[in-house]
Amino acid sequence: MPIRRTLPPAAAPIYPRDILSGLSGLRHGRQELDRFKTGLKDYFGVQHCFLVSSGRAALTLILRSLKDLKPDADQVLIPAYTCYSVPSAIVRAGLKVQPCEMDPNKLDFDYTQLSRLLLPPAKLHEPAKPNKPKQTPNPFLAIVPAHLYGIPADMDRLRSLLNDTDIAIVEDAAQAMGARKNGKLLGTLGDASFFSLGRGKALSTVEGGIILTNREDIARRISSFLNKTPVYIPFELFKLIIEAVVLNLFTHPTLFWLPKSLSILKLGETVYDPSFKIRRMHPFQAGMAQNWQRRLKKFQIIRKECAKFWSKLTEGLNTNELSCIKHLVESDVIRFPISIKNPSLRKWILELSNQKGLGIMPGYPDSIDAVPALGGFFPDKDFPVAKQYARQIITLPVHPYVTKSDRASISDFILKAFSK
Ligand SMILES: Cc1ncc(COP(=O)(O)O)c(C=O)c1O
Structure with missing residues (x-):
C-alpha cells in the first residue's frame, strides 16, 4: 500500500474536542449517561432509551427481552443481504436465523417471499373459517428490517403484513441514525429499534449501541437484563480511549493508508462472531457524544x-x-x-x-x-x-x-x- 492520501469507505470523524468531552464525561459518570439518554428520548420522541457497547449488544438485549415475553418462538427473520453482526446477535441471544430474499431494486425484503415465510403455503390457500381464531402459533419471534446504508426499509408495508400476528418488529437502524422517511425518524417505527455508534456509522463514539422502544413490556425486561450486564473494566476503558485517539488520527485520509495496509485490523470486513462483548455504555462514550x-x-x-x-x-x-x-x-x-x-x-x-x-x-x-x-x-x-x-x-x-x-x-x- 503506497503512502498516499487514502479515503476510508465510511467515516464519522472523531475530533480532539470529542475525546476531551469524553474524558470530562469520566468525571460526571452516571449524569453524563442520563444526559445523553434524555437528549435521545427528546429527539426521537420515545419513552425508553438504553445505552450499550454496540449495535450487536443492543440487538441481543432486545431479542432476549422478546424471548422472555414469547418463550415458544425462536426464529428471527432478517434480510438475506445484511451485516454479519445481525446473525451474530441473534445466535448470541440463543435464537435461530431465518434469512428472507431481497427485492432486486430496493435493498429491502422481497415481500412475496416474506409473506410466504410468514404463512406456510397450505395456510395461504386455505379458505378463511369464520370461527377459527385468527392467531395461529408462529415460530417467528421477531423480524429485523434493516435501513441498509441509511436507505429506509418499507415499514408501512411490513406493519400491514404483520397486522394479525404477534411478531415483533425490531428496526435495524444501525446505519440510519437521524435519517427520515416521509418526515418520520427511522428507529421510531418498530416495536423496538437500535442504532450503532461504531466506526463508519452516521455518528461514532468508537463503539456503542442505542436501544429505543415505546413498549413498556419490552423496556421493563431490557432494564432488568441491563442491570445484570457488566460495565467496562478499566482495561477495556483504557483500550476505548486509545482507540478514540487512533481513530482521530488514522481515519483522516492523510494517514488512513497505514491502518488500511495492516490486514490484521480487518478493516472493512464483516465478521460473523457471536462471542462479542456486551457491556453497559461507559460515561466516556456518552461524554464523546456531547453535541x-x-x-x-x-x-x-x-x-x-x-x-x-x-x-x-x-x-x-x-x-x-x-x-x-x-x-x-x-x-x-x-x-x-x-x-x-x-x-x-x-x-x-x-x-x-x-x-x-x-x-x-x-x-x-x-x-x-x-x-x-x-x-x-x-x-x-x-x-x-x-x-x-x-x-x-x-x-x-x-x-x-x-x-x-x-x-x-x-x-x-x-x-x-x-x-x-
Ligand atoms: C446493518 C447493521 N446492523 C447491525 C450492525 C451492528 O452494529 P455494531 O457494529 O455496533 O455491533 C451493523 C454494524 O456494522 C450494521 O451495519
Missing part, C-alpha cells in the same frame, strides 16, 4: 450533498453495466451503493480504486445463508438476489473527509472505467 445533534446534522448535510453528486454522475453514465438502488437521492446514506453488473469491470474498479486510495469498496461478501457457522441449511429457500447484491454492489464514499478534489478524482476514475 451529537449538531454533529449528526452537520455530517448529514455533507453526506447528502455528496450523495447528490454521485447520483448525478451515475445518472449521466447511461449504461447497462450499472444500476442504482431506488430511493438513494432522498435517503441519508452513509455510503453510496451502486450495482456493477460486469464482474471484470467491478474487479477492475475495486483494484484500481484500492491502489489510488479512492475509498470505493465492495458491500457484504455474501448472503447470510453462506455464513458456514449458520449451518447453511435453509429448507426450500435460496437467495439469488441477495447473492447478486453481494457480487455486484460497490459503494462510493460520502463522508465529511471527501473533498471536492476527491470527488473530481473519483468522477474521472468512474467515467474512465465506464468508457473502457
